[in-house]
Amino acid sequence: MTLKSLFTASILAATLSSGAALAAPANYKIDMAHTSAVFNIDHLGFSTMFGRFGKMDGTLVLDTDNIENSSVQMVIDTESVTTFHEKRDEHLRSPDFFNAAEFSEMTFESSKITKTGDNTATLEGDLTLLGVTKPVVLDMTINKIGPHPFTQAPMAGFSATGTIKRSDFGMGYGLPAIGDEVSLRLDVEAAPE
């Protein structure tokens, strides 16, 4: 191979690879049937209560070659909070906690993803709750990226966990009897649009 052909091949490879990298991030449609936002909170030191949000929406831009080029945005309907106990759910929706009538949405918008292992990363972003926006860092696990076992359509799924202090967002009622630290878990399943 001459020097000229080697140079041409290098240029071609660089062009193709950069072209591939630019094309890689793709919009994914989040499958709400298999997506959940769950939280845990200490109750008076006696038990850990869990709850979930039944209604949410979001967008996922996924780069399967380089996860760090990906981003996620979620909008959660605070009225949809459920702990499988109607009276407690009503209280959670009241001004004492999620204040759903005044603040109907809770949002998360990722700002940075940093790969930490073969299928792990840290997911940094801004969480807006009760009108207050604070940065949060979630530990992310890329569960699986590949064809759906039945339809063979491409799919992706990840989980993200982290902890926030509800008082940071102005949700101070019941402190310290009801815990300040809230564990969050977000599970997302999505397919290319």
Next chain:
Amino acid sequence: MSSLLNNPAIQSSLLPLLLALGLTGLIRVTFGPQLGGRLASAAIAIGLIASLILIQAPVFPPRSASQKLPYLVALALVLGLVIDSLDLRGRILQGIGFVLSLVALGWLLGSRIGRFDLAGWVLIVVLIAVALLASIRSSATRDRLDGGIMLLFASGGIGAVSLIGASASIAQTGFAMMAACGGFLLWNWPRVRFALGACGHYVLLTALTALCAQLLFFTKASGWALLLLTPLLLIDVLQAQLPGLRNVTQPGARALCLAVLGALICTLAIAVALLLSADSASGY
């Protein structure tokens, strides 16, 4: 001590009651019979602010209606101190009280005005009318026990209705107002020693207006039950009309008559709130 102060019952009953009771006497002793007497009802505001801080730590800048309440109470206290210091009465006293209620409504609901439907506007008009009535009645009865008793039962009634409407913090606030008002009124029974000055009048009216707005627009509390509390503002008129009660003129006995009427009106409102809430009442 901290576990005691974290107890919701202490936060909204014993603490504001004892603070208002103690501070009323302290203000009188510190500032003398004239100015001290006029400023004594500031004890209600201080007792309430202490409770509010414990119920939910203040947040700055405040975003929700609950977070705005301590700032509204503080504003009402400052204006009340100025009015009481200058010994202003009559239309100025009434007018500023009413404007404070409008400020509370504007701050809490202003950003939502564009989204109000017809029912929302009706509620606003009713709230403004009741705030005006409350302002007129409180200032008209300031030198008697009547004003304090009507505001005491209005606070307690709102606390009870909001407990049924699933907001424990609003319920606690209502009960704290009732307790603080009660601490002040203990000095005035059976003989009136201190008039319900602008400090107490403004703080209670502003907080009541804010709580009603919050309950009506941000919770599922019963609007009908809240409306049934409105006759509390006229208990002295009711007492003067009712056979058997209208002849009770001795101050101590008359105050008890008014308290019984207040308790009956509150009971009716609470019963309606319970009936209308059916399965969705709080408490779990």
